[in-house]
Amino acid sequence: GAGVSQSPSNKVTEKGKDVELRCDPISGHTALYWYRQSLGQGLEFLIYFQGNSAPDKSGLPSDRFSAERTGGSVSTLTIQRTQQEDSAVYLCASSLVGLNTGELFFGEGSRLTVL
């Protein structure tokens, strides 16, 4: 696609439910990143994919968080048994190659609200 596409753009869920957030990166971009941004805060790194593998998942805050990427393209971030502190905007970004290049292209984010 022309840009990084994320869905849903907004998700309201009840505490304890599972949610899935989807990211469709720019076509041909091998690297994919998930970040979390709480209200008024900076970007918190969650996980990095190169192709389908995740060499760096050090930012995932707990084992309730997982992510996968298939076909070197679409990625899904899953949050199980959501908690109120999971409420944030989840941003996905992609880049042409890996960590040693500058430009990350971001999607518009998925805003998650856990009631």
Next chain:
Amino acid sequence: GQQLNQSPQSMFIQEGEDVSMNCTSSSIFNTWLWYKQDPGEGPVLLIALYKAGELTSNGRLTAQFGITRKDSFLNISASIPSDVGIYFCAGRKDSNYQLIWGAGTKLIIKP
């Protein structure tokens, strides 16, 4: 996680004023990036810096890669209403490290 020290945290300015913000670190970086985030959007890259001392402009924006490689500056000249948003710096130490992000500078233009 590790963050860069970005300041100021927020700025209230008049339209037409010049703006300066910076990021500092105790570590040496090989790459400095400046992003802008509009409300409800993802960050967009403004300027990328790859060499110590480098000064790069993008329209009314000018960014510099500090000579010590531990800091970077972003200046906006003659601010206009569409400049409002959050500006993030990001740095990379070397090709094996991910980007490290500043906490952002929120720019607000007084009516």
